[in-house]
Amino acid sequence: MQDVDDTRPGTGRPVLTPDGRELLSLDSWMTDxxxxxxxxxxxxxxxxxxxxxxxxxxxxxxxxxNGRLTLWDGRARRALAVLAEDGPRGGEPQRVVAFSADGRYVAASAAEGSVQV
Incomplete structure (x- = not known):
C-alpha cells in the first residue's frame, strides 16, 4: 500500500469505499x-x-x-465533472469534502470556514 502523508492540508486520511473493500490513498492509488x-x-x-x-x-x-474539486464515477473510476477549478480563494485547497445522506449534493469546505455546495 502507498504511504499517506498526514501532514498535508485536509483530512490527511485515506478514503474507504462504502463496502469496505478498497481504500483510496491521497496519491490516487486504490488498494484492495x-x-x-x-x-x-x-x-x-x-x-x-x-x-x-x-x-x-x-x-x-x-x-x-490546488483547490480543484472533481466528481468521479465511484465504480468505473472515470471523471464526470470538475465542480470547481479553484478553491474559495483562487487556489486555496478545499479542506473537507462530504456528500449529503441521499448522495444528491456534495459540499466542500475551506480553511477560512466557507462551504460550497
Whole structure:
C-alpha cells in the first residue's frame, strides 16, 4: 500500500469505499484491502487533500491541493465533472469534502470556514 502523508492540508486520511473493500490513498492509488494489491485509479489526480464516496458508492468527490474539486464515477473510476477549478480563494485547497445522506449534493469546505455546495 502507498504511504499517506498526514501532514498535508485536509483530512490527511485515506478514503474507504462504502463496502469496505478498497481504500483510496491521497496519491490516487486504490488498494484492495483483502488482497493487498494497489493500483493507480484516478487519472490526472494527485496531491489530493480530501475525498469521499457517496453512501451508495456511485460517486466519488475529491479535492486536490490546488483547490480543484472533481466528481468521479465511484465504480468505473472515470471523471464526470470538475465542480470547481479553484478553491474559495483562487487556489486555496478545499479542506473537507462530504456528500449529503441521499448522495444528491456534495459540499466542500475551506480553511477560512466557507462551504460550497
Amino acid at each position: 484491502v483483502w488482497a493487498g494489491r494497489s493500483r493507480p485509479v484516478l487519472r490526472g489526480e494527485n496531491s489530493l487533500v480530501s475525498g469521499t464516496f457517496s453512501s451508495d458508492g456511485r460517486f466519488l468527490a475529491v479535492a486536490d491541493e
